[in-house]
Structures are given as C-alpha cells and as structure tokens.
Amino acid sequence: MSTTLNSDALSRRLADSGLRSTPQREVVYNILLDKRDHPTADEVFARVKSELPTISLATVYNCLETLVQCDLVRSVNFERGPTRYCPNLRPHAHFHDEQTGKTHDIDLPAELIEKVNSVLPQGYDAKSVEIIFRGKATESAH
C-alpha cells in the first residue's frame, strides 16, 4: 500500500472541503486503510498511538468525523454499541457475524441497489441506502 498515494488523495479531498492535511488525519486515515476490520474510535485511538503517542482521543474523534464529512470513510452503527469506521467507498452491505462480532463487507451490484430503491413509494427520495445482515459466517467466508 502506498502511503504517499493515500496521502495525496487525502490532502486533495481535504483541500476540496477547505480543510488542512495534518499528520493526525493522515495517520488515522492510513490506520483505517491498513486493517479494514471496522474498528471503533477507541480501537483506532489505540492503533494510532503507536505512531503518534501524544494524540488524544478527542482528536481521533475529530479526524474520523472529518474523514466521514469528506466522504473518505463511512461510519456504521450496529445495535447499541460504539460507531465503527470503514474506508470502503464502494457500494456495499455489512454482514455482522453474531458469533465472532466481526463485520464483513458484501459488495452490492448496482442492479440490486436500484431494485431496493424501487420499493420506495412516491414521495420518498432516498439519498443513500444501508443494508445490514446479521447471522453467522462459516470459516470459508474469510
């Protein structure tokens, strides 16, 4: 993975929104790209600390929020628990494995998204649709 390319993409996106590229934002973003296991803010905080030992949790929240605003990251909420973050920008659903607690991305064909949107009655204008499966995944489904 080329950190340089990510950084460029990141600073471009940030600049587009009138925001600055900072070491904190870069590291947080790269942490998300590195291990795409839908970490919570706390988990990101723990990982980032090894690179930026003085970063604060508030900054992690700020950075994550910024990345979500710039459309570089999606935030995902399963029941009750903490928000999780996901750098996968392609249209995808989430499969929440109740056994392991792990979350898997499931790619969605454009055709399906259309079909899902078509159930909306007149007068409903959806900007986005989120699909969450719950169940169990066997070993083979890594």
Place this chain on the structure above:
Amino acid sequence: MSTTLNSDALSRRLADSGLRSTPQREVVYNILLDKRDHPTADEVFARVKSELPTISLATVYNCLETLVQCDLVRSVNFERGPTRYCPNLRPHAHFHDEQTGKTHDIDLPAELIEKVNSVLPQGYDAKSVEIIFRGKATESAH
C-alpha cells in the same frame, strides 16, 4: 384499537417465554402500538408516566428489552443516537427523513428480501436483514 386483544396477545407471548404479564409491560406495549413513531426509551418513559406515574426509567428499559426478546417489538438504531422501538412486525425497511428526523416504515415484498439475500456469497448465513434509507420525504408521503 382493542387493548384487550393486545393484552391477550402480549400475555400469550410472554407466557411462551416463561415471563409474566405485568401492568408495566402492558402499558409500555400499548404505548408503542398507540403511536408508531419509533420513540426512544426516554420518549416511551414520558408517555407511560401519564398512566403509571411511578414507573421508573429502568423498568421502561426492562420492558422494552423484554418485548424485543419476545419478538413483539423491534429495536432500531440509526447513527449515534438512542435506540428506537417499533411494534411493526411485518418485514419492512426504515426511511429516515433527514429534514424532519422522522422515521417511516416501508413495506418490503418477500420477493425483494430474497433478492437481497441472494447477494450473499457462499458461507454467509443471514438470520435477518435490515434496510435503512436516508433522504427526504415530501409532504404527500405521510
């Protein structure tokens, strides 16, 4: 709406799970049936108090959790905020109106649910699927 019929259905369901029917559980359940606006626990608490002024918030949480366990109520989580509760048991999606903050139920044909499930690769066994739309609804869509 016949409270008696609901109560019967409720006590039957509770009994099936080895639980008792209590005034608190009945009132909480009827509150949900009365106004299907996906209230939070706090909102349910406020509404219930007019009928049972001494009920506690902890009991409201307990009752809601019990109803969810008995499959009489679904809990729904949109981003960050508090959990919301919904007595609609038919398969449906939620449309979250970003303007008003209101949530509308969207019925889902069985055919669509099948189609959605069919995007799951081998090895994924979904027990349930949740669909959340975000956008805006025009006046006509009540």
Place this chain on the structure above:
DNA sequence: AGGCTATTTGGAATAGTTCTAATTATTAGT
C-alpha cells in the same frame, strides 16, 4: 397465610461521545 421467584425501583456506575477553553500549528499578507 407462607415461601419462592419474578419484577420493579431508584440510584450509582459505565460507555461512548461531545464540548470547552487553552495551546499549538499552519497559512497569508506584508
């Protein structure tokens, strides 16, 4: 009635997140 278990209650505790005010870093204009 008496004992057993389920339920409720209020308050304390916890988890996750946001807010605030002070400090530090970055940029733009001279």
Place this chain on the structure above:
DNA sequence: ACTAATAATTAGAACTATTCCAAATAGCCT
C-alpha cells in the same frame, strides 16, 4: 522572515444513553 488570522489539537470536564445493583414489592403455588 514576521505577524496576524485562522485552523487544528489537546486534556479534561460534561453529557447522554444505557446497564447494573441491591433492596423493596408483587404474583403465584402449595
């Protein structure tokens, strides 16, 4: 380069939603 203006970070306090806990109450079964 120097300074002013702005943006971002920081630590900790505050807040919100929820859960936990231990005591009190209620319902059910002999």
